[in-house]
Amino acid sequence: MVAEEFNKLSEEMKSRLIFDANKITERKDGSFTWELFKIDNFFIEIKRCIGNTLKRVISTYSIKDLPLIYRKRMIALHSKKK
Numbered sequence: 652m653v654a655e656e657f658n659k660l661s662e663e664m665k666s667r668l669i670f671d672a673n674k675i676t677e678r679k680d681g682s683f684t685w686e687l688f689k690i691d692n693f694f695i696e697i698k699r700c701i702g703n704t705l706k707r708v709i710s711t712y713s714i715k716d717l718p719l720i721y722r723k724r725m726i727a728l729h730s731k732k733k
Contacts, residue, residue: 669688672689673688673690674687674688678720682700685698693711694711
């Protein structure tokens with residue numbers, strides 16, 4: 652699956668795929684939590700209110716389009732595993 656196919660899915664199907672996806676990292680920003688998941692060859696950014704289980708897909712990214720904040724976190728996580 653690619654990001655374009657994911658974006659065309661119903662909200663229910665997106666939720667099911669995210670539930671089974673690999674969570675890469677998360678960060679908190681005020682009253683929101685941002686989470687990054689990986690499915691196949693793309694990433695999904697989720698935004699949710701702290702204390703609220705409702706998740707909302709914000710963006711999908713390929714590895715080359717991944718925002719710098721997530722690239723830095725992935726490098727830091729990879730460095731800790733060594």
